[in-house]
Amino acid sequence: MLAFARRRNLLAAGGVAGFILMVSIAAAQQAAPLPPGSPLIGRPENNPAAAKLAPVAPPPIPTAPDMLPTAKLKLPEGFKLEVWASGIPNARTMRLGDKGTIFVGGRFAGKVFAVVDNNGKREVKTIAEGLHRPNGLALHNGTLYIAELAKISKIDNIEANLDNPPKPVVIYDDLPKDEAHGWKYLGVGPDNKLYFQVGAPCNICMPSEAHAQIRRINLDGSGMEVVARGIRQVVGFDWHPVSKQLYFSENSRDWLSEDIPEDKLNRVTQPGKDNFGFPFCHQGNVADDQFGWGRSCDEFTKPLALMGPHSAVLGMRFYTGNMFPAEYRGAIFLARHGSWNRSQKIGGDVVVVKLNADGTVKSVAPFITGFLENNNYLGRPVDVQVLKDGSMLVSDDYNGAIYRITYGR
């Protein structure tokens, strides 16, 4: 892991000189818009710094505990961040069991992990393996539900069987098998149904009837209904603790430009009817350069908030704990994984979204920053999970680690 860290530093150092030039080129491009589909959109050619704007793949091997970037992470006054667990390859989605076990899924390891606390020391157990992108996890009445790319399965009474878990039993597999945006997010709603998305199988295209939507099914896999349509990709959602409405983060398309469209925070107010606009309309007010002709953004449900271009909004939870100050109660903590399709990276942070009484957005503010340094990632936050004591975990798939945030005391 030393080598990874060193290389990143080297890239950061080498990239600075060229980077200034690159930004000015990017600015020039924005001043005179390029024709749609131009290969120059977003990327100056023959520029050494620009070569580092490619998608960022997390190293397959987790970062050693002493190399984690915790010292560089910043939080508001009174909050403290510590490493809670490390050595979990591609740690992404987190779910909390009734007995305090944290279940961890992801896209690259093919495994689901259980992290248990043994007198203050965390032990990581593999509870399922050989899975295909098990990014979606949900827990309900002791049962663990796992969403792989093209099937959903379950393990009953999981916390009593962590050392010898039975194989997952498939409950639903009527799903497209596309790799593109095929990984799932999964949750159990207040109606005791399993919710998950089927993303668009592309950056931008006309999706089939089976794509670009949020679905729900009964806990046995029956009774599929489409909850909302016109959604490019979702990797995080939660239900408002009072109104019980579904809020979700949505990643918008790439390659239109550096600054447009922005990713979104959405709310479903009319289950079964809401359409969020993909591929016709982006960020609620920009018609697509190809699919938007003859359509209007007014046909579609508007976003609650714009969350930054290419910022990759992922996991989110309403804060219902008691440890953090009162101003955070009922707010949404949301992880922004960070951009790749942009010269100057943005995101790589956890933001706090405060809401009005009617459930609309009052403010969006940074909560944890410092994952992004000199246009390089030191880590990338993916999901948040509030614990019973009101502290909060944040997963980092770049380092294969989980951090815990506490307040005061």
Place this chain on the structure above:
Amino acid sequence: MAAEAKRNTIDIGGGGDRPRLFLALGVIAVCALVAGAAAAIEEKVAPCYTCHGEQGVSPTPEMPSIAGQPAYFLLIELFQFRERQRDIPAMNEAVKGLSNDEIKAMADYLARLAPPKPPVDSADRARVERGRALVAVHRCGFCHNPDFSGGEQMPRLAGQREDYLRKALRDYKSGARPGYDPMMAIVLYPVSETDIDDLAHFLAHLAASDRR
């Protein structure tokens, strides 16, 4: 080198010069270790050449050249084979049981080998030009570098075997090859099979800079 160091010390030092002797012994030990490690890694990668060609440049249809690929890309592939995320029995077997450090050392070693040169046979000019236009439209150089030398998790494409490129691109498009990241599936979604053939022809005949 080790023998020379030893002789020098004995000639100069005599009985009283303990620190220098220790230093010399240390040098010998380090040299031996380095030599040992080099031999060990050469032994580890030697079986790769059976299929991937001498020094990692493949003479075999649909078998990729691995020499001069970015170390990060090679590590990811070796990891995926070890974890059986890519199901190719010969590769799964070849890396079975290797540690993180071992696959990392193999990746680093193979990355330092000289990358393959494009074939000497004449390229079809029309197809090369079609391929050149296609890489611009699909922005392949955005990630793989404008000269297609690759970098980080993105493989070197310049000079790779044409039949292998064709197969890899088709497998990404069909989903037969899941990839580490689904980026290639996203990118290839609108690309036709004819276009894939032209892309492969163009890339195979490119000579990229050697960025080792």
